[in-house]
Amino acid sequence: xxxxxxxGLGTAVGRRVVTNHDLAETLDTSDQWIVERTxxxxxxxxxxxxxxxxxxxxxxxxxxxxxxxxxxxxICSTCTPDQVFPAVANRIQDELGAACGxxxxxxxxxxxxxxxxxxxxxxxxxxxxxxVVGVDTLSRFTDWDDRSTAILFGDGAGAxxxxxxxxxxxxMLSTYMGSEGRFADLLTCDFGGCIKMDGKEVFRQAVxxxxxxxxxxxxxxxxxxxxxxxxxxxxxxxxxxxxAMKRLxxxxxxxxxxxxxxxxTSSASIPLAMDNAVSKGAVHxxxxxxxxxxxxxxxxxAALLRWGQ
Ligand code: ACO
Numbered sequence: 001x002x003x004x005x006x007x008g009l010g011t012a013v014g015r016r017v018v019t020n021h022d023l024a025e026t027l028d029t030s031d032q033w034i035v036e037r038t039x040x041x042x043x044x045x046x047x048x049x050x051x052x053x054x055x056x057x058x059x060x061x062x063x064x065x066x067x068x069x070x071x072x073x074x075i076c077s078t079c080t081p082d083q084v085f086p087a088v089a090n091r092i093q094d095e096l097g098a099a100c101g102x103x104x105x106x107x108x109x110x111x112x113x114x115x116x117x118x119x120x121x122x123x124x125x126x127x128x129x130x131x132v133v134g135v136d137t138l139s140r141f142t143d144w145d146d147r148s149t150a151i152l153f154g155d156g157a158g159a160x161x162x163x164x165x166x167x168x169x170x171x172m173l174s175t176y177m178g179s180e181g182r183f184a185d186l187l188t189c190d191f192g193g194c195i196k197m198d199g200k201e202v203f204r205q206a207v208x209x210x211x212x213x214x215x216x217x218x219x220x221x222x223x224x225x226x227x228x229x230x231x232x233x234x235x236x237x238x239x240x241x242x243x244a245m246k247r248l249x250x251x252x253x254x255x256x257x258x259x260x261x262x263x264x265t266s267s268a269s270i271p272l273a274m275d276n277a278v279s280k281g282a283v284h285x286x287x288x289x290x291x292x293x294x295x296x297x298x299x300x301x302a303a304l305l306r307w308g309q
Pocket of ligand 1: 030
């Protein structure tokens, strides 16, 4: 089977920096509480899904040395689209000057990894260039007077170009998409409303599903936790990442994190953490990289890939 490899990666974040100290001016909270319970120091706010998504996509296309006209498909993962319809993907397609099919998917914070899984399937079926964008503007759906949620979220985008891997052992090794709808009420946002969440229970279930999805993709690829060179988890809470890494038996140092400066950006969080890890030199050619996301739904998705083309 032809494996999809990442050939370009780009990101964008909201322009305005909102620190914990800024939030403590209007909420009954403190920098110390937020850092200890979440690991977040600041978040980025601002921009539409179209603006952030197109900005990230342009960088990814440039890095992949791919023209927009060469794209076969655009998949945009978002749970906070600018409009009910058309899809953000259609607007991004027009903004880039692409001529291919384009659609949005909503799997909350698991959406980017769901998108990679669909892109892998399309490349295995013969497509040559697929753009996957993860973008969310959660600040527009945040109740800034609710200290239990306002401290967590931010706006951002990440995009990757996928193409058939050149090396036989490079690219996507295994993928998994899961859903546990019985937990759907733990994390909701109604039309015209704001994010509502049972934080403690989301925390508990998140660790469990991240671990089981990760173990599943490792087993499917015939690999073990000790084979993993880097983990790029959804960026919701540092303590969730620490607990999942511990249960997986992978040293915490192998986990990529960016939530310290971005907060939870939902669909954008995995590509933002990936970009940060790559620019710090934490991901090397040939490394086995584990991506794992969870979110409202409760949705979960994991992908295992060997880094490089
Ligand atoms: N500042 C100060 N105190 C606070 C704050 C705050 N911002 N928020 C809550 N508290 C208080 C509570 O009122 C509570 O006080 P009490 O003991 O007097 O009742 C105390 O702190 C402890 O509250 P908990 O909710 O038990 O705190 P917890 O350690 O569970 O941390 C948190 C809360 C950070 C929300 C955590 O549960 C969490 O991260 N959960 C996962 C959330 C998540 O990942 N959501 C996103 C999913 S992805 C998606 O699809 C969008």
